[in-house]
Amino acid sequence: MKFNVVCRTLRLAASITIGIAAPGTGEAHGSRMTDARVLDGTKIANEIKAEVAAEVELLAGQGIRPGLAAVLVGNVPASQIYVRSKVKTCAELGLFSELITPPDTVTTEEMLELVASLNAREDIDGILIQLPLPPQVNAKLLLEAVNPAKDVDGFHPVNVGKVQSGQPALAPCTPAGMIQILKRSGLPIAGQNAVVIGRSDIVGKPIAMLLLQENATVTICHSKTHNLAGHARGADILVAAIGRAGFVTPDMVKPGATILDVGINRITEHEEFDKFFAGDVRREELFLLKGSTLIGDVHPAAYAVSGAYTPVPGGVGPLTIAMLMSNTVRAAKLRRGLPV
Ligand code: NDP
Numbered sequence: 001m002k003f004n005v006v007c008r009t010l011r012l013a014a015s016i017t018i019g020i021a022a023p024g025t026g027e028a029h030g031s032r033m034t035d036a037r038v039l040d041g042t043k044i045a046n047e048i049k050a051e052v053a054a055e056v057e058l059l060a061g062q063g064i065r066p067g068l069a070a071v072l073v074g075n076v077p078a079s080q081i082y083v084r085s086k087v088k089t090c091a092e093l094g095l096f097s098e099l100i101t102p103p104d105t106v107t108t109e110e111m112l113e114l115v116a117s118l119n120a121r122e123d124i125d126g127i128l129i130q131l132p133l134p135p136q137v138n139a140k141l142l143l144e145a146v147n148p149a150k151d152v153d154g155f156h157p158v159n160v161g162k163v164q165s166g167q168p169a170l171a172p173c174t175p176a177g178m179i180q181i182l183k184r185s186g187l188p189i190a191g192q193n194a195v196v197i198g199r200s201d202i203v204g205k206p207i208a209m210l211l212l213q214e215n216a217t218v219t220i221c222h223s224k225t226h227n228l229a230g231h232a233r234g235a236d237i238l239v240a241a242i243g244r245a246g247f248v249t250p251d252m253v254k255p256g257a258t259i260l261d262v263g264i265n266r267i268t269e270h271e272e273f274d275k276f277f278a279g280d281v282r283r284e285e286l287f288l289l290k291g292s293t294l295i296g297d298v299h300p301a302a303y304a305v306s307g308a309y310t311p312v313p314g315g316v317g318p319l320t321i322a323m324l325m326s327n328t329v330r331a332a333k334l335r336r337g338l339p340v
Helices: 041-061 077-093 108-120 139-145 157-164 173-184 204-213 228-233 270-277 281-290 317-335
Strands: 004-006 067-071 096-101 126-129 193-197 217-221 237-240 258-261 265-267 293-295
Touching: 041 077, 041 173, 041 317, 067 077, 067 108, 067 317, 077 096, 077 317, 108 126, 108 139, 126 139, 126 317, 157 204, 173 204, 173 258, 173 317, 193 204, 193 228, 204 217, 204 237, 217 228, 265 270, 270 281, 270 293, 281 293
Parallel strands: 067 096, 067 126, 193 217, 193 237, 237 258
Antiparallel strands: 004 096, 265 293
């Protein structure tokens, strides 16, 4: 079966990044307006991308050009935006990329055949299969068919195991990016109480494992956890990866804690907007203009209690693509036995 193969630089409209002005709700906790530090994910992602571009240039001197194959099945609009911006970033940083677009009628067998051909290609170092896949495709089987050495999403059980045992591996991009935010912001991890809310394979579990490797004392909370607020209040580093708008409220945050807000939730109702952002005039103007706004899993008032936090948008989100680029270069080096 032949798939559409597109190799090109895509020009997407630059997305607007809006910093959240955390409202000063500190009074409810007996303190003044917030001095919480905003952890600028866009800036950190740009630093990482610049380092990747420099590495790509060095590798070019050795005749190596790291290559990413991005597989986008069907016409899911959000997936199209994500994948195109990944392909565009490859072009910007000097990586080779190939966009492969099977139709949404594709079968598991056809996808397995495609993965086998990408596994065998010398010019491809990373294979990205954009999720979600159509229901007839066995996603688990497919992700396990990717050569672990090319698994730049870090979802293959071999990479999961290697991350767990501290061996050189390809770690999942979003959690790896979150560690970079902490390290590059000079925030301590070793010895800190880290509480992760959410236990998905993509975010919760891997970030817990990476924090543990950095010598944090880690607690993982989920929907069956008793006294979740009590656990959260003990956190020096609080990770919210739940998928529920404004779930973490000010009473759940230890004053001065670091908050990593992974959630991306879209709000479209004005009533809900007022619940979280009443008084934020700039955001309301944009909300009325666009008909929606994004909010994380942390209530904006809870940011005010923290010492530092990642905003939504512009916090954790930008790191995902930067780390995908970094993982592709890492995969290219590991596969050739070069030091990483
Ligand atoms: P999942 O839906 O896979 O997992 C959500 C987790 O939250 C589950 O472990 C679930 O617990 C837990 N949870 C749900 N409700 C509650 C509750 N009431 N109390 C306690 N725990 C609860 O989500 P993901 O991990 O994939 O994503 C989480 C968020 O992060 C989403 O908003 C997503 O859009 C965003 N995201 C952002 C990325 C980025 O910035 N680049 C990348 C990936 C995700 P249980 O296991 O018990 O059901």
